[in-house]
Amino acid sequence: MGPLTSIYVFTCAFLFILWNNIQPTVENEITANYSGHLLTEVPKNIPVHTHILDLSHNRISELSALEFISLPDLQVLNLSHNLITELDFRVFTFNQDLEYLDLSHNNIWKAYCQMLARLRHLDLSFNKFTVLPICQEFGIMFHLEYLGLSAMMIRRSDFRYVTHLQLNTVFLTLEDFSLYEPLSLTALNTRSLHIVFAANQNFNFSLLYDGMRTSESLKIVNLRYNSSHRDFPFPSLDLLKKTKVTELMLDTVDLEWTVILEIFLLAWYSPVEHFTVRNLIFRGRVVKLTEYKLVSLSSSLEQLISSGVSMKALTLEHVRNKMYYFNQEILYRQFSEMNIDSLTIHDACMPHMLCPKRASLFRYLNFSRNALTDELFQNCDTLADLKLLILRRNKFQSLSKVSFMTRHMKSLKYLDMSNNLLRNGGAKERCHWTDSLAELDLSSNQLTESVFECLPVNISRLDLQNNQIASVPKGIAELNSLKELNLASNRLADLPGCRAFVGLQILNIERNLILTPSADFFESCPSVKELQAGQNPFKCSCELQDFLHLERQSGGKLSGWPEAYVCQYPEDLSGTQLKDFHLTELACNTTLLLVTALLLTLVLVAVVAFLCIYLDVPWYVRMLWQWTQTKRRAWHDSPEERESGLQFHAFISYSERDSLWVKNELIPNLEKGEGCIRLCQHERNFIPGKSIVENIINCIEKSYRSIFVLSPNFVQSEWCHYELYFAHHKLFSENSNSLILILLEPIPSYVIPARYHKLKALMAKRTYLEWPKERSKHALFWANLRAAISIKLPTSFETNEEQSDVASTSSITQHLIK
Structure with missing residues (x-):
């Protein structure tokens, strides 16, 4: 250490001691958030006892020890998304409690090292380093769990100072990448490896192969390869035997179909159990595939299917096909024959899927957000082990055909048919569901009340929200196993009874057209433990009083009370919560009102009669009448007397x-x-x-x-x-x-x-x-x-x-x- 460095450290120590002596100790703030304040430097008024300091999304370009010397209790520091170009770790010399340091998304190209013994999280990703900024001091950060780095090249010697550290996650951003020395990543000892490759360059597949040998969980973003299939570097069989990855995710993939197949084979032969590909685009370089290529493709997929593998789940999300004149039957057949537990093909514009030819091992199938129709899995008896089937956001129309689709699925427990075009044909339409089905989601379709004529008899959880149901018909088949029913966002005008749902425990009837709910609901539904009836256009009148009494007697069974229960009618009470709406018993009880009015009338008559008798009112009335009559007769009979x-x-x-x-x-x-x-x-x-x-x-x-x-x-x-x-x-x-x-x-x-x-x-x-x-x-x-x-x-x-x-x-x- 040179003399200038010694003077610098001594000065910082002196200032640190001086600051502690003059700084008040009465402040109690432990979090300071200055994110997005357009700051150009670290604020001077940060509370001394701050534990968490957020300075992200500003314009800070330089850091000084004087800015952090007054924060001895600092544990978390976020400096991401700034304009820092040089980093000297010595500015944190007096922040010995620092555990989390985020300097990602800056312009750092040079770093001066200093040991931070308690650091657990260090993120230097998305910066301008030419080589990995790993210095000797990193080797004694034994608490380090997360390490984020960025570089333009990776050499085998770059990781020599951290090979002995037991890291949980290593995050690498490789923008403008120019060099990778094979087997460099294998020097790391990490459970999870996340690599973001350059978005506009051909991917270096050595990173994929070495990453699969390095960590148990591997995620790679931006796999693009525009070269010919013949140039694709297929790994050696010896390398496959040394891979230890069990979770593999590839995000933003744009490859030729033949290259994708090679990657599938690589994952298939490796110990990968969960393989996920997101934002996949597969394409071909020719307009029409030759018969030879189809045979070769089929042969490769047969190897993929028949091999004994450890893969349990395959997930394909957001798939787009840029290959023309493609024989999709081959693809569907190979996917349907996979001997894995879980298959997800989400948002792939897939119009169909074939039924497996032999007994399938599938337990979970997710084909959501595609273009599947009623013809899916009709007369399919090879999915006997299937337990969960998700088909939301497709183009199914017939509820009857959906029921027949499930009749051979003897193990099916959960079926999601939400956000389709389902209609029910009424009583004439026959339905035949599998007896094992316990949970059914039919939300966001076009079903009416006749849907209750076409439901699984053993269903325990049923979701019918956002349909066109106006009532629950009487005389429908009893669903004795039903525990939870969701009828939200329909057209119901009253609470349904539980004649057909004797075991119902949870009912959701929010966002319907209920003005005055029936007050005898809990009497007809004694098993209900939770009723969600808020967000209805309640009419605050006498008829609602019984429902309010019901709420008081329910013992908290009314979910969302009182915020979700608001009057909409009449207009002068619109916005009033039901709990604040009160009418007297006399105003709402017609019998009591009539009896009260009658009693008051009788009392009034009695009082008037008493006063009349006491004040001799009849006598005065009689005298007034006689006076009037006399004056009238005198007026008509004796005009001469009037003038006298x-x-x-x-x-x-x-x-x-x-x-x-x-x-x-x-x-x-x-x-x-x-x-x-x-x-x-x-x-x-x-x-x-x-x-x-x-x-x-x-x-x-x-x-x-x-x-x-x-x-x-x-x-x-x-x-x-x-x-x-x-x-x-x-x-x-x-x-x-x-x-x-x-x-x-x-x-x-x-x-x-x-x-x-x-x-x-x-x-x-x-x-x-x-x-x-x-x-x-x-x-x-x-x-x-x-x-x-x-x-x-x-x-x-x-x-x-x-x-x-x-x-x-x-x-x-x-x-x-x-």
Whole structure:
């Protein structure tokens, strides 16, 4: 170590100690995320106790020890996707806890090494190194598990410092690759090897062969080879015996079909158990294959089929054919005859697959996203061991033919027919499923409710979501083994019953057309443990109340509650969660509402009746009616009387028991002398032939004042009450001041009946004259009374003596009863 290096290390150590002494220790942040902030340098304000620091996707071009010296607790550092060109590991000298360091996707072409003893993950991939940046210090990173590297060339000596390390994963990016020294990769000791080759160059197959000898799991991206088949470097038989790969994945493959066959043979003869090829394009260099080549191709595939191999699973995904006039039957036949457990051909535009000629070992077949039709595996009895069959996203149309396809598959447990064009032909269509089928996926098809007439009897899990089912018909065959049923995204208007599904435990009926779910669901489905009924257009009304009670009693069986259960109707409640929707029992129970209304009506009638009786309302109504009738008759029968105007100064109302005082005191004192007062008295002024009420009303109407002689006897007289009522009515109808009250004797308030509330009001509000007991005060009393009723009557009026004489006849004596 040179003097400059010693000075640099000493300076960094001094600054590190100084920073720890001045930096506050109260911060608790352990994660700092500065990703995508367009930073050009490491921030200065990073919390001192940060454990995880993300500086990815920025524009940082240089690193300095001063930027990380203040982060002694740093464990994870992500500097990927920046513009770093040179890397000096000494900037992390004081980050001794660093375990994860990602410097991928930069422009690093030169590195200066320094040991990071605790490092487990180091990624230098997708950089500009010419040779692998593996220095001597890497050899003592005994905790290292993941190592990502990039280079333009690989030599056998490049791995000499890490051959003794037990690595879990090595990731190599080989862009602009120019040189590979054979057997270089075999120096590695890793369980998994991932190689990304240059996208625009011919692949070096030595990497494939050496990789298969190096690791148990090998993944290679970008296999392109445009040279002739004759130039293809087929491996030696000795090399095949030394391979130890068990999982092989080839991604983004563009090769001639003959080269692909060679790779298939290589994998077939090797210990590979799981072989996956993704994004495969196979092509030919000639327009039409000769008969010789077809025979040669068939012979090679026969070797591939008949050999004893360890391969268990073959997966082909996203396959495209650029070979023209290709005899596809040969390809289908060879795939169908493979003696492996699992075969996947996904997204290959494959229109058909042949039935194996002999008993097949297939247990798993996945032909999803192809162009298969109803003719697949019809009358095929060689797939007796098949347990899982996935045929989603194809072109199947007949559910009946699908059922007949399975009838010889005695071990089939799971069938996926989702995202096809399946229709059911109704009750006339016969179905014959294998008895072993337990799980069936028919989602995203065009099935209607008649699908329940064509289902496996032993099915335990059934997926019918996203179809056109409007109801679950009654009378269908019982599916006693069914445990889980998915009817989401259909057209159901209510929860289905469990008459045919007595053992149902899970039901999904989300995204249907249910407005008011039935409240007796759990009673008809006692085995159900989970109901998913959210995201329906619920109508928040009285009918929904029973369902809400059901939720409270279900004990958590309603999945997604309450977020997925929202009112959609009526509009004023749209968006309201069902748990927040409440109506009273009275508003929703019609019987209770009617009973309550009836009781309230009866109570109201009783109260009104009581008040009417207590306040003598019928009496007032009767009097008002008589007043109206009298006025009407007077209007039609006596127009001349209407025009006569006032005829009396006052009308006297009194009890018969007080008549002596009226006749001996009141009348003589008012009618004698000058300016005599003309009084209307029933005994002399009532007109024979008219009713008493009419006479009372007429007398009050023709009198300027109404004098009421009040005493305990007065309040006991009903006719006095009539006279008071009509006089009071005139008071308010004519807005006059016509009432004069004379208190002959004191009247205690408790003596006045309840119906005399007008008398109580008058005595409380109006001034009355009280008859004095002292004789000396009588003159003043009469003077005041005369003054109160003083008025000049019309001069044209002449007293009718005959009317006064007739009033004393016996026809008026009925009124004197009072």
